[in-house]
Amino acid sequence: MTTRQANSLDTLFRPKSIAVIGASATPTKIGGVPIAHLLRYGYRGDIFPINPQHQTIQDLRAYPDVRAVGKDIDLAIVAVPAAIALNALKQAAEANVKSVVLFTSGFAEVGETGAIVQRQIGALARTSGMRILGPNCLGVMSGESGVYATFSPVAGTGIVKQGNIGLVSQSGAFGGFAYSLARERGIGLSHWVTTGNEADVDMSDCLDWMIDDASTRVILAYMEGCRDGAKLVRVLDKARAARKPIVIVKVGRTDLGAAAAASHTAALAGADAIYDAVFKQYGVHRAATIDEAFDVAYAVSVGGLPRGRSIGMLTASGGAGVLMADEAASLGLDAREMPEHAQKQILARVAFASARNPVDVTAQITTDEELLPLSYRLMLEDANYDNLVIFQSAAGLSPRGPELVQQAVEMRAKYPDRVIALSSLFTPELHRQLDDGKVLAFADPSRAVRAIAALAGFAASGVSAEKVAALSAVQLADATLSEAGALAALQAAGIPVMPHQVATDGAEAAAAAERLGFPVVAKIVSPDILHKTEIGGVLLNLQDKDQVAKAFDELTARAKQAKPHARIEGVLIAPMIKGGVECILGMQRDPVFGPVVMFGLGGILVEALRDVSFRLAPFGKAEAHRMIDSIKARAVLDGWRGAPAADIDALSDALVALSRYAAAAGDKLESIDINPFVVLPKGKGAMALDAVLVIKQSKP
Template sequence: MVASVREILDKVRAEGRTALTAPEGKQICDAYGIPTPREGLATTAAEAVALAKEIGFPVALKIVSPHILHKTEAGGVLVGVADEDAVARGFDTIVADATAYDPSAEITGVQVQQMLTGGQEVIIGATTDPTFGKVVAFGLGGILVEVLKDVTFRLAPVTADEARSMLDGIGAAEVLRGARGAEPVDAGALANVIERVAALVTDFPEITEFDLNPVFATAGGATAADVRILVDPGKVTDPVRPSREEILRVMDRMMNPRAVAVIGASAEPGKIGNSVMKNLINGGYKGEIYPINPKADEILGRAAYPSIGEVPGEVDVAVFAIPAKFVAGALEECGAKGVPLAVLIPSGFAETGNVELQREVVAVARKHGIRLVGPNIYGYYYTPSNLCATFCTPYDVRGGVALTSQSGGIGMAILGFSRTTKMGVSAIVGLGNKSDVDEDDLLTFFEQDDNTQCVAMHLEDLKDGRAFVDAARRITKKKPVVVLKAGRTAMGARAASSHTGALAGDDKVYDDVLRQAGVIRAPGLHDMLEYARGLPLLPTPRGENVVIITGAGGSGVLLSDACVESELSLMDIPPDLDEAFRRFIPPFGAAGNPIDITGGEPPATYEATIRLGLEDPRIHALILGYWHTIVTPPMVFAELTARVVEEARANGIDKPVVASLAGDTEVERASEYLFDHRIVAYPYTTERPVAVLGAKYRWARAAGLIGG
């Protein structure tokens, strides 16, 4: 199988071609078990007639030329050719039209192909994404593919389950299942073709784009009517990646350094080097701090050194607070000293157009085996080590959330939000230009970091999407990862020589591949921060049954809508449970789901219904909708809810509970109280608590943690 494909591709590339002919494409499909129609190559009209008689009428005729990629544009396709005379005339017409379209084109012959009819037309393909490498695509096919763009992507190769998930990942999934009485397609056959295409492009990375369009999917199978394959004639190389062990060795020294040097340390207030020194000292860092400044003997009570080479002991991290033009020279000295990691705070590199200077710095670092964080960053925090290696304000509320950002401005927002909400943080890391260390390095560390339970990342791009996915797949089995990806618009129009290439807009690929990796994608900055704050508080649900208990019918409707948006399943309440809830609510209330206890009920009604929701094992998560009344004031609701939930936890019942509080300003304090007791609660919104719960569910499903 592999040998025959290798022979074909080597021949094509040796000839300097970037596209395979249709017969070559069929040979490759045959080698990988991808079903195609019966067909043959005719070099004369007589041969075409003989082939058509053997295959059976009607047939399709297609020009075969290594120089004509767009056969339809060249007048090189005829379909539904019904008899011998029509085949003979069609052969001559196609050859004449193709020759007129490109007089210099080499005409190999005409492909005579069995006509496929019936079933549903879909597209299956693969393309080479600049961020993630080989991705496989599936969607509606035929002439509407680029109009409707109902397509989904996965990173290649794919598992059988991932291939099947693609069939459900398009808007028209119901069509494949047999809408309006139509016969459903053979989902197993379609998924099998997806798997084989993904395996092919993985085995042969020189294949840049692969199109099967249309694929005719019927109840009896799936057959590709047309194949287009493009290749890269040059050498294909994999990116160089450090091993997981090497990443962990350096990242551990970054987060738990025994000694930090500040290159450009200053005694002058207002200087970045002064702020970094103050934060390291005042933050409580217990390791050695070495200020580096050739013009000072002492800075903030610490002996200063003219260069890092004169520091008496080992240095794990060098924090740079000097102008960009001096960084390369100082980095050479770090290399001679054996410093494993440099944190480059200065700006003035690629972000301002000075790409060459950044390349020079990277080259120096690689020569000496130094990992670089930045440049153009605010530094980083790691609270378990009391490490505040930044010029920003200190932060010392320890917890399980690690946050990263490419942008300094977003970093400041992260810091401010964390401080305002008192969110417990394990790390805050700026990545800036990402000349070296990036998100997959940090995920590799956070995966095994016992101090981190959740990771939230703002990113504008990924240097190596496949390395990120590999790291994300590992960590998301144990801990949630939330990503805010800036730049949601698809890449601008570009000349694409295949349908798959034209459909692979940046954001759609990011969306599908991040989901494939088990990552939760946040729609906005505040969402990312709220997910990061709330997810560690919520226990993992044990099933899909969500129940809403509300004191206001209007809130119940909005909460139900939010559940649909957040991919949550409202439980179909069985009769015995319905009767149990009705014992606690007034006759004019409403059981079912949402359970409307009405607004005038006393605290006892809230308490009884919440307790029932927690104690019944068929219910897996609770959404509470509170309405401010004098009968049950906000803090009374908050305190009784926290008490009932804590009593359940003491008895081994720990379910996700979120709350939406509507009312006057008192609900703000009540929401804070609930958050302090591990109940995710927000005032004035029905959407946000449900969105956080939905994010928890998406992670738990991806990690395979939800039972029946």
């Protein structure tokens, strides 16, 4: 096989034949466990044990060498010591094996010697076209075809039911735990895979395959890191376009160690912040815990996606209603009140009820058989809520449990475009009935609300990213620019900057100030002095020509004293800009994902508060608005304490232009720091008042 099967892992997840290299007659050994699993759980394809020391293994004919099989082999499981693993893989490639699960450990995870062999494994995969999962992985399981190509003990204690949740884990131990948790919670999986060291097949490959897989409705992933950010982004964008929800548990909240870098953006951008931005930009739900991940995946699996963010909450307990309301408000769900006529109908039956939303019908629900159906109808028809959560305490275990379940299932069948969750305690049989009826079952009503918020997020993000016209390649200087050079570069890229002029003597500075209009600001201009305020390199509120001429002499003297070897280009003169909201715009080149744009409110507290948002470049105006809306202090831009609303459109245009410039500039551009960027009142625009561009210098 000379062509690499880059777009299909069919033979990994649905092999028609499996060879086990290093097969063991002992069902509990690593080379024996997968054979035992395959036989026990009804794998329907051919199984070829490979071991030169045996004629038969577990009642199957054994072969001395994978090349001796003489038949097509879709998948080979390799369970041999690290010292001979590469040779076993070469023999598999010679036998035209299509895919491999490599259990063997002792490669990159143990040191450079192992890393060298691991790179050779990756090279073999690329040259032969044989896809290799691992090394150092627990393998793959796919119940629909009886494939249990794993040595994990979790399958030995019972398999999960067949479902529509695909599970991908970079960690074998976590993958095994998640498999067991799914089994104990009664959650069905379509496929399960752990990727290990990812010499060839990585998490993105598995996500890509599951996006195309008709039996997978939602993907749950455990991620530790990513080496190919562009590949992951392409896959996540594909998932969003296909409306295939992805839930990721991403661990490793480690900063890039960029706090000492020259820009605010670098200090604020950490590895975790960038991953978080990528997930938000491409509609991935990032779960903080494994329980949350399973709650959301289960909710998609059973309930599907809602048509919107409105939520009705029906309860027999005022306290539970408050819990649900608090959760809904904190997650930004639309918990609007019931229509007045609907409230009156509920109060006519229960005068002491609370009929707004949450609707608390109290314990009266146990004595009035018509109260629950009436509430359903009013909340789903008259109030027209997209989602409905019903809290029934422990009634699911009472004699009324079957009736409650039947009513909920009937309501879901009548309103198939709504998501309905019933919160109570249930027997396994009633839980299954709810699942079959596409009604979510949660013991904790707060978890039900959180899951519905995640579903609403998936529904809202199910659109591909805007197509952004690319800039032609940007030619950058071979050195970091002064403020004047940085402003000129940004202005050429379509980012508005303040009116200004660089003067080379006092008289020129005074004349520039008169043209621009007093009062003005004067700033030293030098590519070697990026943080001007630290040396007193900025003078504000200069009122006349004499003050400006004097300021020129004072600033140049200060610069020469503080930085004797600095290159001085002159003094920048600009009018004092009054009013508006100070923001910070920035760009940082992430080692995994490339250029990342940052936005936040400006000022001295930006690094302390870290109220900023990030997006991968380039992006369009809709994404820029989402970026602006995501900061906690967003209300400041709408007018705070009587201030006029800011020009959000001008701000979003600037963010789009910055993202296009960052994407076009290439690897040579390390960072951009625009601080402050003033957003003037609506209709009056926005402009950069200062900027720093850090450019990677070519090596001699």
